[in-house]
Amino acid sequence: MARLAGxxxxxxxxxxxxxxxxxxxxxxxxxxxxxEMFVSTGGSxxxxxxxxxTIVKMTERxxxxxxxxxxxxxxxxxxxxxLAMRPNxxxxxxxxxxxxxxxIAVERLGVDPANAEKVMEETxxxxxxxxxxxxxxxxxxxxxxxxVLNAERLRFDGAAELIVADVRRRGWS
Numbered sequence: 001m002a003r004l005a006g007x008x009x010x011x012x013x014x015x016x017x018x019x020x021x022x023x024x025x026x027x028x029x030x031x032x033x034x035x036e037m038f039v040s041t042g043g044s045x046x047x048x049x050x051x052x053x054t055i056v057k058m059t060e061r062x063x064x065x066x067x068x069x070x071x072x073x074x075x076x077x078x079x080x081x082x083l084a085m086r087p088n089x090x091x092x093x094x095x096x097x098x099x100x101x102x103x104i105a106v107e108r109l110g111v112d113p114a115n116a117e118k119v120m121e122e123t124x125x126x127x128x129x130x131x132x133x134x135x136x137x138x139x140x141x142x143x144x145x146x147x148v149l150n151a152e153r154l155r156f157d158g159a160a161e162l163i164v165a166d167v168r169r170r171g172w173s
Contacts, residue, residue, distance in 0.1 A: 056134060071172075076127065080144055081135035088172065092163055093145040096152040 063082050066072045067089065074083075083089040096104075101120055105111040111119050131139040142148050147166060149159040167173050 078131050078135055080139075081131060081137050084144065090147070090163070090166060090170070090172075091145045092147045092149060093140075093142060094149050094151050094159060096150060100152040 080091045102116045105116045106113050
């Protein structure tokens, strides 16, 4: 993605699945209108809207190309919206309680336990806003998914087994 968009991997990671807020959009507009504001402070202007759109378009292109290639698992980035009308796409939404998600965030992702709940809420908010802003969809609307799985109750292996079973039932394996 970064290579296609002409940006650093860190910049793409920082911006994906996040819709820009009002202040960020205002700062971008000012940066384009008055780039000299950023010269004297030694700072650099934030990404302009066209670069943000480039990231989104490249993401959509990569998702579409990956799906065209055949068997692929895509997590997030609006894939459920981008591939919504494809008959050969299986849309799965994985849920769990906050306590379980917090435990996983701390144990597997190294999130600071004191900040885990805040990080989860902010991440969810950004993902919801991204999908709403870019695709006009509610990411948590369960009717747009084929399967909803509770990873806490099923564990990850059990959830994976059910997904594989449905893929086989559809004759895709």
